[in-house]
Amino acid sequence: MSKKPKIFTINLTCPNGTVTRIISEKKESPTLAEAQALVGYLTMAPINNPPKGEKNIQLLVDEDALSKKSPLNPNASLTAGYPIYGNALILRGKACWN
Numbered sequence: 001m002s003k004k005p006k007i008f009t010i011n012l013t014c015p016n017g018t019v020t021r022i023i024s025e026k027k028e029s030p031t032l033a034e035a036q037a038l039v040g041y042l043t044m045a046p047i048n049n050p051p052k053g054e055k056n057i058q059l060l061v062d063e064d065a066l067s068k069k070s071p072l073n074p075n076a077s078l079t080a081g082y083p084i085y086g087n088a089l090i091l092r093g094k095a096c097w098n
Contacts, residue, residue: 061087
């Protein structure tokens with residue numbers, strides 16, 4: 001009998017209303033529709049400040065966040081290493097898109 005991988009999803013909501021959802025160790029990546037439901041029009045943002053030892057991590061953000069005047073997302077900004085605005089989706093481990 002094989003062990004099922006631990007699957008967890010964490011929603012981090014900031015006082016300004018921005019949401020960062022972290023999905024980790026999931027057998028399947030979220031669909032495009034699932035990601036867009038949280039973030040909006042998606043773009044993959046480079047990560048300049050990955051967590052220590054983290055090699056397989058992706059940050060999906062709303063490409064239109066600035067034009068929508070979305071607030072700063074401190075959790076996503078910390079991960080990216082530069083300012084990120086609006087909601088974000090962080091994929092870790094097997095949840096990453098290929």
